[in-house]
Structure formats: C-alpha cells, structure tokens
Amino acid sequence: MTTPTRLITAVAATGAAAIILAGCVAKNDVADAAALTVSSTDGECAVSQTTATSGTLTFDVSNDSTQVTEFYLLAEDGLRIVGEVENIAPSASRTLTVVAQPGEYFTLCKPGMLGAGVGKAGFTVTGDVVTVDGPDSEQKQQAVDLYAAFVKDQVGQLVPAIDDLVAAYESGDDDTARALFPNTRAFYERIEPVAESLGALDPRIDYREVDAVAEGMDWTGFHRIEKDLWVPAEDALNADGETPAWQDWAPSTTAERGEFGDQLIADVQELYSYVHSDDFTEALDAQGIAGISNGAIALLDEVATGKISGEEDWWSGTDLWDFAANVEGSEMAFSLVRDLAVAQGDSGADLVDQIETGYAALKESLMAHGSLDDGFIGYGELSGADKRELTDLINALAEPLSQLTGTVLS
Incomplete structure (x- = not known):
C-alpha cells in the first residue's frame, strides 16, 4: 500500500558487514x-x-x-x-x-x-x-552513488520480469503468472519510494483497489492483475472489509488483460527511463545521506502499515514476499550509513548495535515462514501469535531506526 505524495526516501546497497567505497x-x-x-x-x-x-x-x-x-x-x-x-x-x-x-x-x-x-x-x-579514510563529504557522496546503482540494478531486473509476467497473464497462462507474481514484485518493493516520488506513476503500478476507488482513479497495475489471477470467492470482501469483492467488478476479458498488461509494461519502462535520467541523479544529490537514512525508516513503515496486516496482496496472500523485500531494502539503506553513525561516538555505536540486533531478530522470525528464494507460506496461514510476534519485532526495530537520520547528520 503506497501513497503518491511521498518524497524519495530510498534504499541503498552495500555490504552490512564490510563496507566498500x-x-x-x-x-x-x-x-x-x-x-x-x-x-x-x-x-x-x-x-x-x-x-x-x-x-x-x-x-x-x-x-x-x-x-x-x-x-x-x-x-x-x-x-x-x-x-x-x-x-x-x-x-x-x-x-x-x-x-x-x-x-x-x-x-x-x-x-x-x-x-x-x-x-x-x-x-x-x-x-x-x-x-577507510577520507573526507566525510566524499563518503556521503559515495553512499548516494551506490544507492543510485542499486536502484538502477533493481529496475533493470524488473523490466524483463514484468515482460514475462505480462506475457503469461495476457496469454491466459494463469499458473505461470501466479508463480511469477510475488518475486517480480520484490524488485519493485525494494525501491518502491522512487516511484512514489513521481506523481501518478506509483498509483498506476501499485495501488490497491480500495485506494483507487477512494481517489476516483482507474484501477491498473499489479493488484488489478492480481485479482484476475486469484479470482475472489463469491462471499469475499475487498480490503476495506465492507465492499463485496464482486460488486461492480468482473474478470477481465482477453482484450482488457492486454490493456492492463501493456499499461504495466509502459509504466515500468517510464520508471526505468527516470532512474537513468539526470533528474534522478539531481534528486538524489539534493537529498543526500538523509534520503538514504530515511529510506530505511520508510521501507520498514511500509511493512508496518500494509504488509503485516495482510492488506497489500489481498487476493493472492503473497504479502510475506513484499514484507521480505521491504526489509531487505530497509537493511541495505541502513548498512550504507552504518559507519557514519558509528563515527558519532559511543551513542552512535550503541544505536547501530540496537538496529543490527533488531534486523537479525526480525529476519529470523520471518525466515520461519519461508524465503524469497524458496517461497513463503500464504498470509492466511499465519497464526495470530505469528502476526503478533512479527508486529512486536517491527516495533522494536522501528524505535532505534527512527533515530538513525538524526544521528548520521549530527
């Protein structure tokens, strides 16, 4: 679940245990x-x-x-x-x-x-x-450059993955499309805030039905395709918990699948063009290290507000794939600014220890339910205790992580 007005607070990539500039x-x-x-x-x-x-x-x-x-x-x-x-x-x-x-x-x-x-x-x-020696400003710029490289890599892998997903969807090969859907989304979920900065692009790609209806938008993108692939039961409700899933909706025709699929390809290509543009570079440079640090926080917020509730992938139940990708992106952003936080003295080092402990515990709990490589269980298979444990771990990590930007900028 995303919003179109959020600024870029994006993730970055580098080794958590061994930073390389x-x-x-x-x-x-x-x-x-x-x-x-x-x-x-x-x-x-x-x-x-x-x-x-x-x-x-x-x-x-x-x-x-x-x-x-x-x-x-x-x-x-x-x-x-x-x-x-x-x-x-x-x-x-x-x-x-x-x-x-x-x-x-x-x-x-x-x-x-x-x-x-x-x-x-x-x-x-x-x-x-x-x-690693060098002026602080140089290290910060290198962090921004590595973030840009990570985004380009993820979108570069998203493009052909979307092509494969759409080809299966448009041809009616729903078994293949269902198999491709969650891991294709992972490329997007790791760098989601980038699209969120581009006005209507993220809503076209990733809005849930309830969000599109609330804002009077045409509903397209991942979740429109998702509903076709996982046809809801007659008594199912939408993510708002009130509207019958079949109200004012019917499975897409072959022609409509072609339109939705082609639109998603075009939207992802627009994202690809943007991350290879001067505008993207200028936006990253303007936000600097704060944008990367805030990205760690924003992506964990994505987990807390949508994935842990099971509202993101309402029809497929593939929320844990999105959950894992968001956590990966968040941890990558943190790892890039980790040494800058440690350089602030004992308080910074203590904060880093808390954050690293939080990530380790959250990932260990998540791994009990699967992995991106091998697949996760459906969200509906989580028990109430499972959800509470994950929620508690997210909250435990969110508190020290919220202090990260202030620490690296102090």
Missing part, C-alpha cells in the same frame, strides 16, 4: 592498486583472478560484447551492490576502484544493462580489515 576513476589515479582484468562478453564475465588481498583493488573492465555493458562487485548475498561501473560501450574499457574488506563477494557482468546478468562468480578477499 567505490567509484569509477581515471586509470592514472589508481597506480598503487592491484589491477585485475575483466572481459565482458555476451555470455561471460571473465575476471583474471578469483581472490585478492584486502585494500585498494582495481578492475580494468573491457567490453568485448556487442552491447553496452556493466560490471558489478556484489556482496556475499549476491544482491547488494558494493561497486559498479556502467555504460561501457562495445570495444571500450572502464576502471572500477574499490577499497575491499576481507570477505566473500561475487562478480557479474550485465550486457545490455538489463536482466540478471551473466558470468556470476565467487570472489574472495583475504587479509586484514582496512581502515
């Missing part, structure tokens, strides 16, 4: 770094080494494919971006420099800058922990 720099600025070479082709991402020693690393990336490409260094979970270089033209080269802490990572190339990418492989950094 990264940027695309000129090659003559990295003479002291240990050079690794990367060849990005249409089907491979060949890195010259799979191990390195902690400290400053450079990846000299050559695009040997037929498309514009990107190179990523990902955290151990394979999701969080800890360094990336993009827009590498065919036959061109770019350099990525990172200060790498010990740990396990993945390398990945993305020819065409869409989809899940190719050649994902493990990359190990050994050695001692490195102290």
